[in-house]
Amino acid sequence: MRNGERKAGMGAALLALVVVLGAASLRAQDGQWLMYSGSYDSHRFSPLKQIATDNVAKLRPVWVYQPPGTGSIESTPIVADGVMYVTSGPTMVAALDLQSGKALWEWTRPIAASVLNLGFPRVNRGVAIKDGIVYVGTLDGYLVALDAKAGIERWTTHVGENPTGHAITAAPLVVDDKVIVGISGGEAGIRGFLDAYDAKSGKQLWRFWTVPSPGEPGSESWPGDSWVHGGGATWLTGSYDPALRLLFWGTGNPGPDWNGDSRKGDNLYTSSLVAIDVDSGKARWHFQFTPHDVHDWDANQIPLLVDAEVGGRRRSLVVTANRNGFFYALDRRTGEFVYGAPYAKQTWAKGLDDKGRPIEIPGMEPSAKGTLVYPSLQGATNWASPSFSPATAMVYVPVREMGSVYYKTPTEYRPGTYYTGGSEKRLDEESWGAVRALDVKTGRKVWDFALPSPPWAGVMSTAGGLVFSGSNEGNFYALDAASGKPLWQFQTGGAIRSGPMSFLAGGRQHVAVAGGHALFVFALPE
Amino acid sequence: MRRTPVVLALIIAAASPRAADSQQTGATASPRRTAAAPAGDAAAGRQIFDAQCAWCHGNEGDGGMGPNLHGRLRHATTLASIVDVITSGIPGTDMPSFRSPLTERSIRQAAAYVQSLSRMPARSARGNAEHGMAIYERNGCASCHTIAGRGGTLGPELTSIGSRRGAAHLREAVVKPEATHSPGYLVVRAARTSGPEIRGIRLNEDVFWIHIRDASGAVHALQKSELSSLDRELDASLMPSYASRVSGSDLEDLVAYLTTLRGDK
Numbered sequence: 001m002r003n004g005e006r007k008a009g010m011g012a013a014l015l016a017l018v019v020v021l022g023a024a025s026l027r028a029q030d031g032q033w034l035m036y037s038g039s040y041d042s043h044r045f046s047p048l049k050q051i052a053t054d055n056v057a058k059l060r061p062v063w064v065y066q067p068p069g070t071g072s073i074e075s076t077p078i079v080a081d082g083v084m085y086v087t088s089g090p091t092m093v094a095a096l097d098l099q100s101g102k103a104l105w106e107w108t109r110p111i112a113a114s115v116l117n118l119g120f121p122r123v124n125r126g127v128a129i130k131d132g133i134v135y136v137g138t139l140d141g142y143l144v145a146l147d148a149k150a151g152i153e154r155w156t157t158h159v160g161e162n163p164t165g166h167a168i169t170a171a172p173l174v175v176d177d178k179v180i181v182g183i184s185g186g187e188a189g190i191r192g193f194l195d196a197y198d199a200k201s202g203k204q205l206w207r208f209w210t211v212p213s214p215g216e217p218g219s220e221s222w223p224g225d226s227w228v229h230g231g232g233a234t235w236l237t238g239s240y241d242p243a244l245r246l247l248f249w250g251t252g253n254p255g256p257d258w259n260g261d262s263r264k265g266d267n268l269y270t271s272s273l274v275a276i277d278v279d280s281g282k283a284r285w286h287f288q289f290t291p292h293d294v295h296d297w298d299a300n301q302i303p304l305l306v307d308a309e310v311g312g313r314r315r316s317l318v319v320t321a322n323r324n325g326f327f328y329a330l331d332r333r334t335g336e337f338v339y340g341a342p343y344a345k346q347t348w349a350k351g352l353d354d355k356g357r358p359i360e361i362p363g364m365e366p367s368a369k370g371t372l373v374y375p376s377l378q379g380a381t382n383w384a385s386p387s388f389s390p391a392t393a394m395v396y397v398p399v400r401e402m403g404s405v406y407y408k409t410p411t412e413y414r415p416g417t418y419y420t421g422g423s424e425k426r427l428d429e430e431s432w433g434a435v436r437a438l439d440v441k442t443g444r445k446v447w448d449f450a451l452p453s454p455p456w457a458g459v460m461s462t463a464g465g466l467v468f469s470g471s472n473e474g475n476f477y478a479l480d481a482a483s484g485k486p487l488w489q490f491q492t493g494g495a496i497r498s499g500p501m502s503f504l505a506g507g508r509q510h511v512a513v514a515g516g517h518a519l520f521v522f523a524l525p526e
Numbered sequence: 527m528r529r530t531p532v533v534l535a536l537i538i539a540a541a542s543p544r545a546a547d548s549q550q551t552g553a554t555a556s557p558r559r560t561a562a563a564p565a566g567d568a569a570a571g572r573q574i575f576d577a578q579c580a581w582c583h584g585n586e587g588d589g590g591m592g593p594n595l596h597g598r599l600r601h602a603t604t605l606a607s608i609v610d611v612i613t614s615g616i617p618g619t620d621m622p623s624f625r626s627p628l629t630e631r632s633i634r635q636a637a638a639y640v641q642s643l644s645r646m647p648a649r650s651a652r653g654n655a656e657h658g659m660a661i662y663e664r665n666g667c668a669s670c671h672t673i674a675g676r677g678g679t680l681g682p683e684l685t686s687i688g689s690r691r692g693a694a695h696l697r698e699a700v701v702k703p704e705a706t707h708s709p710g711y712l713v714v715r716a717a718r719t720s721g722p723e724i725r726g727i728r729l730n731e732d733v734f735w736i737h738i739r740d741a742s743g744a745v746h747a748l749q750k751s752e753l754s755s756l757d758r759e760l761d762a763s764l765m766p767s768y769a770s771r772v773s774g775s776d777l778e779d780l781v782a783y784l785t786t787l788r789g790d791k
Binding site: 113114409416417418420423425429430451452471473474475477486489491 | 570573574576577581630631632707712731732733734760
């Protein structure tokens with residue numbers, strides 16, 4: 001975990017890092033990228049600064065890797081011990097030489113056409129690594145440990161039943177000797193959970209159910225047996241605070257998505273952020289952004305762990321731009337609401353009350369005739385990663401400005417089929433997108449970089465004063481982190497639906513991003 | 527520069543079925559019921575059709591942006607071939623692959639419902655197609671549109687328009703062309719810091735470049751950094767409305783003619 005945001009300077013941060021976090025995190029400062037979001041705080045911030053505002057215009061592609069198969073690559077590569085590990089759909093991992101881009105090994109799990117992916121593409125978003133083992137979730141619901149040098153399976157553990165819609169697309173997160181992995185299936189009526197497995201054996205250590213069973217705290221928010229198919233998937237990688245030993249994990253929509261008649265109540269802990277003790281698997285606190293969600297506004301967006309002065313007081317925060325159109329800052333020790341404000345067009349709430357609960361506008365629910373609401377069901381942002389730069393104290397959010405007409409239909413649960421209770425018609429032509437810089441102290445917009453369409457690309461900021469991101473139209477670009485001014489771009493020829501990352505190879509800083517079905521790696525001329 | 531976001535909406539929508547990003551998104555389109563009352567796989571398929579297919583093929587499968595599915599299908603005649611079309615899409619048309627958003631079972635169910643639609647009698651257009659062809663020629667439609675290799679290129683080719691669009695959609699395209707948003711024909715207006723303003727059809731756009739074909743057919747490749755403004759005209763079409771020139775039975779005859787245009791495409 002990087003420490004720049006916690007201390008006045010990077011030097012002090014590095015010193016604290018040695019004491020608190022140990023050697024594994026130190027390597028990240030040496031030009032590696034050891035986990036999906038780059039660090040436990042999920043800042044997706046690279047401390048590398050060879051590529052900077054004054055030379056980024058010279059950035060050039062140095063190699064391109066095209067994995068077997070087809071489809072968009074939605075993976076963020078990781079780099080550890082001089083090797084890059086990148087994934088492709090449905091479930092494929094490649095280990096690449098950093099200098100040449102050539103594969104050292106490729107591992108593919110056979111995924112039959114009958115394997116279910118209800119509500120999401122047949123993709124994989126990345127791996128985790130620890131002590132020479134690479135961990136990957138599979139579309140058919142397993143967690144697999146691979147030897148990092150050879151790509152040979154060490155163990156395989158069953159996580160969720162695919163015939164009922166369980167699948168894994170998210171990158172796992174390794175904490176100490178535990179592999180934490182989330183589950184997809186929120187459109188299939190699964191009951192969501194977050195699991196921890198022993199990194200050496202694959203044995204399950206704990207399971208946290210995101211929907212409580214009768215008698216447990218929160219169960220009063222589910223009438224009858226509606227909790228059984230209550231949703232709350234955990235389909236994106238969360239964050240971790242080593243000092244608090246807390247995981248921060250977003251949860252998805254309740255089921256059925258757009259018809260809430262059978263589940264009147266708040267439907268805890270769906271569309272929420274949950275702080276989970278990494279040792280016990282028990283929730284310490286939760287914060288629900290959208291009580292009784294009927295717009296499919298998953299709260300799986302990656303939470304950023306940030307220390308900042310708010311209202312004259314130094315706060316340990318977790319901040320997140322939610323799919324519902326509001327940006328939130330919470331106290332990450334207690335879950336207390338610190339502030340919240342809209343960061344994109346939204347038409348469903350007058351605002352937030354002093355506890356952060358939305359003050360809803362009546363009549364915004366999906367209906368048989370259709371109800372126009374902003375944001376669309378893809379949300380004002382989605383799984384594409386945000387970034388936080390300790391250098392600018394800004395949060396950079398990939399923003400989707402789009403509305404939808406939401407429809408509500410009758411539904412009943414049938415295993416292995418959609419359990420959604422409605423649909424949407426998006427206002428595509430009126431939609432647009434942006435990379436939006438927000439002041440972390442207030443959530444207010446500092447600058448906007450407009451895009452022709454709502455993006456699916458993640459954002460990375462760097463110590464070189466840059467923000468990297470991509471567009472559906474294939475542009476990979478660098479902005480001035482302070483002003484949002486574009487400084488460089490490269491047309492990859494395919495939609496960018498992945499998160500950028502940065503690493504050192506041969507002493508030179510490189511930047512990588514997937515566009516279409518290819519991974520592009522860039523560096524300055526030697 | 528005033529930056530007006532513009533979207534390749536229809537192109538993107540055609541290339542990526544909406545539910546493909548539903549973990550992320552979800553299903554789409556109108557949920558209204560159809561007139562058919564199918565059973566078994568077809569009954570389950572109707573729900574899928576409403577969510578995934580009706581926004582193109584019409585709520586009752588009788589056509590819209592996409593073709594009418596009543597009567598003999600152009601690209602598939604058996605259940606297996608309908609499954610193939612839904613699974614893989616139809617190259618060269620707006621019909622996308624649903625391999626990603628739908629399971630094999632869901633595709634089979636949707637195909638069963640589509641097959642039940644195809645067994646319903648096709649409603650023939652009300653007008654006189656032969657007279658409609660005369661209306662087409664008299665109004666100079668061929669100056670902008672091509673049929674079977676003959677005609678202009680400013681507007682969409684119509685050689686197989688009858689197999690790709692429903693009658694209601696075609697009628698609206700004649701009287702209110704700006705409302706039908708033919709894919710790839712968005713009107714944009716770009717003002718340069720120097721030189722005349724350019725108005726025309728957006729051929730392509732990314733974050734930094736836009737390509738525009740003007741009414742004379744000239745293509746302009748423009749860097750956005752050199753524009754002082756860029757506006758998309760969502761309510762505009764380079765095609766004028768023919769409501770005052772073609773109406774009543776003439777309009778029905780023209781629509782009937784267009785629905786007969788089912789050449790290979």
